Amino acid sequence: MKLSIAIVLFFAAVVAVDAATDAIPYPQGYRQWQHVKSMVIQPGHPLHASFGGIHHLYANDKARTGYRTGKFPDGSVIVFDLLDVNTADSAITEGKRKVVGVMVRDAKKYAATGGWGFEGFAGDSQTERVVGDKAATACFTCHIARKQQEYVFSSYRE
Amino acid sequence: MKLSIAIVLFFAAVVAVDAATDAIPYPQGYRQWQHVKSMVIQPGHPLHASFGGIHHLYANDKARTGYRTGKFPDGSVIVFDLLDVNTADSAITEGKRKVVGVMVRDAKKYAATGGWGFEGFAGDSQTERVVGDKAATACFTCHIARKQQEYVFSSYRE
Numbered sequence: 001m002k003l004s005i006a007i008v009l010f011f012a013a014v015v016a017v018d019a020a021t022d023a024i025p026y027p028q029g030y031r032q033w034q035h036v037k038s039m040v041i042q043p044g045h046p047l048h049a050s051f052g053g054i055h056h057l058y059a060n061d062k063a064r065t066g067y068r069t070g071k072f073p074d075g076s077v078i079v080f081d082l083l084d085v086n087t088a089d090s091a092i093t094e095g096k097r098k099v100v101g102v103m104v105r106d107a108k109k110y111a112a113t114g115g116w117g118f119e120g121f122a123g124d125s126q127t128e129r130v131v132g133d134k135a136a137t138a139c140f141t142c143h144i145a146r147k148q149q150e151y152v153f154s155s156y157r158e
Numbered sequence: 159m160k161l162s163i164a165i166v167l168f169f170a171a172v173v174a175v176d177a178a179t180d181a182i183p184y185p186q187g188y189r190q191w192q193h194v195k196s197m198v199i200q201p202g203h204p205l206h207a208s209f210g211g212i213h214h215l216y217a218n219d220k221a222r223t224g225y226r227t228g229k230f231p232d233g234s235v236i237v238f239d240l241l242d243v244n245t246a247d248s249a250i251t252e253g254k255r256k257v258v259g260v261m262v263r264d265a266k267k268y269a270a271t272g273g274w275g276f277e278g279f280a281g282d283s284q285t286e287r288v289v290g291d292k293a294a295t296a297c298f299t300c301h302i303a304r305k306q307q308e309y310v311f312s313s314y315r316e
Contacts, residue, residue, distance in 0.1 A: 031316070035193035037252060038212065044248035054196065090202035092250075094195060094315055124316075157252055158189070158282075 024104050024119035026126040030079040033058040036067065037157035040085065040092060053098055055082045057154045062105070067156040070149070076105035078152065097124050103152070113140040114151040182262050182277035184284040188237040191216040194225065195315035198243065198250060211256055213240045215312045220263070225314040228307070230273075234263035236310065255282050261310070271298040272309040 036057035041048055058079040059067060066072030080101035083094045100121040107115035118139035120130040131138050143151040194215035199206055216237040217225060224230030238259030241252045258279040265273035276297035278288040289296050301309040 032192060034190060035214065035216075038196055038214065039252070040198060040212075040250035042248040042250065048248065054198075056193065056196065058193075090200045090206065092198035092200065094197070 022109070023129075024102055024117050026121055027060075027077055027079050027100070027102050030058045030060070030077075030081070030100075033060050033079070034064050036078075036154055051082060053082050053084045054092065054094055055080055057081075059156075064156075066105070066150070066152070067154075072105045072150050072152065074106050074108075076103075078103040078154070099123070099130060112136065114143065114147070116140075116143070116151055118143075180267070181287075182260055182275050184279055185218075185235055185237050185258070185260050188216045188218070188235075188239070188258075191218050191237070192222050194236075194312055209240060211240050211242045212250065212252055213238055215239075217314075222314075224263070224308070224310070225312075230263045230308050230310065232264050232266075234261075236261045236312070257281070257288060270294065272301065272305070274298075274301070274309055276301075 036059050038054060038056045040054045041051050043052065045052070058081060060075075060077040062073050063076035063078050066076045080099075080103075082098045082101065084096050084098055086093045086095050102117075102119045102121070104110070104117040104119075105115060106117060110117040113135050118131050118135040122128040122130050140151075143153070146153055149155070194217050196212060196214045198212045199209050201210065203210070216239060218233075218235040220231050221234035221236050224234045238257075238261075240256045240259065242254050242256055244251045244253050260275075260277045260279070262268075262275040262277075263273060264275060268275040271293050276289050276293040280286040280288050298309075301311070304311055307313070
């Protein structure tokens with residue numbers, strides 16, 4: 001009896017560790033990664049409520065390969081870095097960070113969402129998650145339109 | 159007599175090599191450098207004629223040190239990458255490259271312009287120079303205002 005409890009506790013612990021491991025990590029150091037391209041989304045744009053401001057895409061080394069070849073290997077990480085904008089005197093300058101969006105490639109683990117795991121970190125927080133288990137509805141419903149591009153919207157701008 | 163001609167030709171050749179060496183090289187690979195920050199300059203801005211569009215600043219490793227410490231070591235290179243913009247449907251997207259501006263740090267060689275050499279390459283050309291020997295008037299007259307920041311306008315945006 002005591003043994004079965006121990007076994008149950010053991011498996012519960014393994015599951016807990018797995019859940020923690022499954023969480024997409026904050027993309028440390030992404031500001032030093034490859035800058036892919038940028039875009040400004042202004043008031044009136046259908047995505048303004050979610051993505052208004054200026055965003056920059058960054059790619060780690062594996063994702064660079066993906067942008068180049070069209071095939072993103074497992075371990076590819078793409079960051080969508082969204083900043084607020086200050087519009088004054090006929091110039092648009094960068095304001096505070098709104099969210100750090102992350103796509104992590106693992107064809108097997110994230111098979112349900114096109115082989116990509118999605119997460120977002122609020123503002124400058126490395127722990128406040130804004131996607132969590134809602135990737136299928138919050139992210140993939142739009143990304144699915146880009147199936148032919150491995151679900152990635154951006155392409156590398158030379 | 160023949161010897162003096164040879165000597166003259168020798169020195170002429172040395173001067174020609176020096177002149178070629180002095181030319182600021184195109185910053186090969188800068189798109190893989192550190193992305194520092196970005197900004198959009200719109201119609202109505204006093205610098206629109208020269209710098210209208212979206213620009214990104216990139217720093218090589220030495221210039222990264224400069225942004226961090228406030229002291230740019232010799233060999234620092236900063237690139238001002240200016241792209242045209244397409245404004246449509248409440249979004250600003252990147253268009254064609256207008257100019258690749260370059261600042262190269264060499265305190266001694268460029269002492270007359272604050273220790274920085276300036277050059278610009280038109281569009282995607284790596285050879286069509288738009289500054290040449292006009293750095294003092296075309297670039298430094300504005301950069302001189304930033305003497306306290308070692309003549310650099312941008313600062314690293316985290």
